[in-house]
Amino acid sequence: MLAxxxxxxxxxxxxxxxxxxxxxxxxxLVPKWAGVDIATSFVGKQADPAAVEGVRQKLxxxxxxxxxxxxxxxxxxxxxxxxxxxxxIQCAAPCFGYSFRxxxxxxxxxxxxxxVTLALALGAAVLWLVFGVAAGVLSxxxxxxxxxxxxxxxxxxxxSLPIYFTGMLSLAVFAFGLKWIDAQYVPLExxxxxxxxxxxxxxxxxxxxxxxxxxxxxxxxxxxxxxxxYIRTARAKGLKEQTVIGKHAxxxxxxxxxxxxxxxxxxxxxxxxxxxxxFNLPGLGRAVLDAIRNQDLPIIVGVTLITSLAVLFANxxxxxxxxxxxxxxxxx
Amino acid sequence: xxxxxxxxxxxxxPSAAEEAALASADAKAVQGRSLGRIAWExxxxxxxxxxxxxxxxxxxxxxxxxxxxxxxxxxxxDEYHENLIDPLFGTPTGSLGGIxxxxxxxxxxxxxxxxxxxxxxxxxxxxxxxxxxxxxxVILGTVLGILAGFFGGWLDSAISRVMDGLLAxxxxxxxxxxxxxxxxxxxxxxxxxxxxxVMILVIGFxxxxxxxxxxxxxxxxxxEREYVEAARSLGAGRVYILFKELLPNLVxxxxxxxTMMIPTNILTxxxxxxxGVGVKPPTASWGQMLSSAIDYYESDPMYMVVPGVAIxxxxxxxxxxxxxxxxxxxxxxxx
Numbered sequence: 131m132l133a134x135x136x137x138x139x140x141x142x143x144x145x146x147x148x149x150x151x152x153x154x155x156x157x158x159l160v161p162k163w164a165g166v167d168i169a170t171s172f173v174g175k176q177a178d179p180a181a182v183e184g185v186r187q188k189l190x191x192x193x194x195x196x197x198x199x200x201x202x203x204x205x206x207x208x209x210x211x212x213x214x215x216x217x218x219i220q221c222a223a224p225c226f227g228y229s230f231r232x233x234x235x236x237x238x239x240x241x242x243x244x245x246v247t248l249a250l251a252l253g254a255a256v257l258w259l260v261f262g263v264a265a266g267v268l269s270x271x272x273x274x275x276x277x278x279x280x281x282x283x284x285x286x287x288x289x290s291l292p293i294y295f296t297g298m299l300s301l302a303v304f305a306f307g308l309k310w311i312d313a314q315y316v317p318l319e320x321x322x323x324x325x326x327x328x329x330x331x332x333x334x335x336x337x338x339x340x341x342x343x344x345x346x347x348x349x350x351x352x353x354x355x356x357x358x359x360y361i362r363t364a365r366a367k368g369l370k371e372q373t374v375i376g377k378h379a380x381x382x383x384x385x386x387x388x389x390x391x392x393x394x395x396x397x398x399x400x401x402x403x404x405x406x407x408x409f410n411l412p413g414l415g416r417a418v419l420d421a422i423r424n425q426d427l428p429i430i431v432g433v434t435l436i437t438s439l440a441v442l443f444a445n446x447x448x449x450x451x452x453x454x455x456x457x458x459x460x461x462x
Numbered sequence: 463x464x465x466x467x468x469x470x471x472x473x474x475x476p477s478a479a480e481e482a483a484l485a486s487a488d489a490k491a492v493q494g495r496s497l498g499r500i501a502w503e504x505x506x507x508x509x510x511x512x513x514x515x516x517x518x519x520x521x522x523x524x525x526x527x528x529x530x531x532x533x534x535x536x537x538x539x540d541e542y543h544e545n546l547i548d549p550l551f552g553t554p555t556g557s558l559g560g561i562x563x564x565x566x567x568x569x570x571x572x573x574x575x576x577x578x579x580x581x582x583x584x585x586x587x588x589x590x591x592x593x594x595x596x597x598x599x600v601i602l603g604t605v606l607g608i609l610a611g612f613f614g615g616w617l618d619s620a621i622s623r624v625m626d627g628l629l630a631x632x633x634x635x636x637x638x639x640x641x642x643x644x645x646x647x648x649x650x651x652x653x654x655x656x657x658x659x660v661m662i663l664v665i666g667f668x669x670x671x672x673x674x675x676x677x678x679x680x681x682x683x684x685x686e687r688e689y690v691e692a693a694r695s696l697g698a699g700r701v702y703i704l705f706k707e708l709l710p711n712l713v714x715x716x717x718x719x720x721t722m723m724i725p726t727n728i729l730t731x732x733x734x735x736x737x738g739v740g741v742k743p744p745t746a747s748w749g750q751m752l753s754s755a756i757d758y759y760e761s762d763p764m765y766m767v768v769p770g771v772a773i774x775x776x777x778x779x780x781x782x783x784x785x786x787x788x789x790x791x792x793x794x795x796x797x
Contacts, residue, residue, distance in 0.1 A: 290778040295770035397632035
C-alpha cells in the first residue's frame with residue numbers, strides 16, 4: 131500500500147509540472163503563435179502603450195520561453211516580483227498571477243471565491259450520488275419495467291437540457307412564480323437560512339444534470355456486471371440476492387463511478403461556471419465570467435491553474451480510495 | 463460460453479423472434495447481409511431512434527434553408543420591430559412574448575427582432591459547430607488512435623498519456639481560456655466567423671481523445687486477429703493492413719462515437735455563446751439568446767423558453783439517434 135501511495139504521489143508531482151506548462155502554453159504560447167500581443171491582452175484592450183510596455187517588462191515577455199516558464203512556476207511556490215515600467219509589484223507565494231487591470235494579486239481573489247464553489251460542488255455531489263446511483267441501480271435491477279423506462283427517459287432529458295436553461299426555469303418557477311425562495315445569495319456567515327435558501331436551487335439544478343449522467347452510466351455498468359460469471363457463481367452457491375447485489379455487484383459498479391466522481395468533482399470545484407453565472411453565485415466560475423467581461427486575463431489564468439490542481443488532487447484521492455475498494459489495484 | 467449479456471426481456475423478445483424468422487429465411491435462400499444492412503434492419507425497428515433521426519434531418523434542412531424559410535415568412539433575423547415593444551418596460555406588447563401571425567414565436571424584448579428567424583439562423587451556428595468540431599475530433603482521434611494502437615511502444619505511451627491528460631481536465635474552462643486568447647481576426651476571417659472557426663478547432667481538439675481511446679483499443683485487439691495475420695502471411699504491407707483490414711472494422715465504433723459527440727458539442731457551443739465567448743452579436747445563436755433572456759425571465763419568460771426548447775429538442779434528437787445507432791451497430795454494448 132505504501133509503495134502504491136508513493137508511486138501515485140510521484141505521478142501527481144510529474145502531472146503538476148505538466149499542468150503548469152500546459153497552462154503557461156495556453157496563455158503565453160498559443161496567443162503568440164496566433165499573432166496576439168500577450169501584454170495587451172493582459173492589460174485589457176483600452177490600455178495606453180506605456181502601461182502595455184510596463185506589463186511586457188513585468189512579465190518578462192522578452193525573455194526566452196524557458197525563463198518565462200520557470201518564473202511562472204517558481205511564483206506558485208516562492209512568490210514573484212514583477213518589476214519594470216517604473217514600478218515594482220510584490221506577489222506573495224502562492225503567486226497565481228497578478229491582475230494588472232484590477233491591481234490586485236489573483237490568489238486572494240481565488241481564496242475569496244473558493245468556499246462558495248466548494249459548497250456548491252459538494253452539496254450537489256451528495257445529491258447526485260444518492261439519487262443518480264440509486265436510480266441507475268434500480269433501473270438495472272428492474273430492467274424493461276415501467277420504472278426503468280421512466281427513469282431512463284427522465285435521465286435522457288436531463289442530459290439533453292443545458293444547465294443554465296434548467297436553472298433559469300427553476301428560478302422563474304420557484305423564485306419568481308411561487309416565491310418559495312429568495313434567490314439572492316447571502317454569505318454563510320451572515321445567515322444560514324438565507325444561504326441555504328440561495329443554494330438549494332443551484333444544488334438541485336446541478337445535481338439533476340449529473341444525476342442523469344450517473345444514472346445512465348450506473349445502469350449500463352450494473353447490467354454488464356450482472357452478466358458476469360462471478361455473479362452467477364454467487365447466485366449458484368446460494369447467496370441471498372441482497373448479498374449478491376449489495377456486496378458483489380455494487381462493489382464493481384462503484385469503481386468506474388468513483389473515477390467519474392473524482393474528475394467531475396475536481397472540475398466543479400474549479401468553478402461551476404454555468405451554474406454560478408445563472409444563479410449569480412460569487413464563486414470561482416463567476417470570477418471567470420466577470421474576467422471575460424472585463425478582459426481580465428490573469429484571473430482566467432489563475433482559475434484555470436487552480437482548477438487543474440483541484441482535478442489533480444481529486445484524482446489522487448480517487449486513486450487512494452480505489453486501492454481501498456479494489457485490492458487488485460494495490461498489487462499491480 | 464459465458465452467460466449471455468442480455469437476457470431476452472419483454473422489450474427484446476419480439477425482435478429475437480424476428481431475427482429467428484430472418485435466420486430461417488436465410489437458410490432457404492442463402493443471402494449475405496452486410497454489417498451496414500444488419501445495422502439498418504435493427505435501426506428500423508427502433509422507433510425512438512428513427513424519430514430522433516427524422517428530427518435531426520429536419521433540423522439540417524431547416525438550417526440549410528434558413529434564409530429561404532425566413533424569406534417566405536417575410537422576416538429578417540436582424541430587422542428591428544420597435545413598434546411591437548412596450549416603451550415603458552422594454553418587453554413585447556401582446557401576450558406570450560408578442561406571438562402573432564407575423565411573428566410565430568414572438569419578438570425579442572427591447573429591439574423586437576423576430577425570434578423564429580433568429581432561432582432558424584441560430585440552428586446554422588449550432589449544427590455547423592456541432593458537426594465540424596466532431597469531424598475535427600474524428601480525424602484527429604482516428605489517426606492518433608490507430609497510430610497508438612497499431613505501432614505501440616513509446617508512441618502508444620505518449621499518445622495515451624496525452625489522451626488521459628486531456629480527458630481529465632475541465633474542458634469548458636480550457637476552451638474558454640483558449641477562445642479568450644484567440645485573436646479577433648485571423649486567416650482573413652473577422653467577427654463571428656473567427657469565433658466559429660476557433661470554436662470548431664478548440665471543441666474538436668478537446669473531443670478527439672474520446673474517439674482516440676476507442677480507436678486505439680479496437681486497433682489493439684484487431685491487430686492480433688487471425689485475418690490480419692493471414693494478410694500478413696500473404697505478404698501484405700503495413701499500409702495495406704491499415705487501410706484494407708483495420709480501417710473498415712473501425713468504421714462502426716467511429717460512427718457511434720461521432721454521433722454521440724455531436725450533441726455534446728452543440729451544448730458546448732451554446733454554453734460558450736451563453737458565457738459571451740462564442741459567436742458575437744448580432745449573429746444569432748441559441749446560447750447567446752438565452753444569455754440575454756436571463757434579464758427577462760420574470761417579465762418575458764417566453765424569450766427564454768424558445769431558445770432553451772430549441773437546444774433541448776436538438777440535443778435530445780441527436781442523443782436518441784446516437785443511442786439507436788450504437789445499439790444497431792454494436793448490440794453487445796449496453797452503454
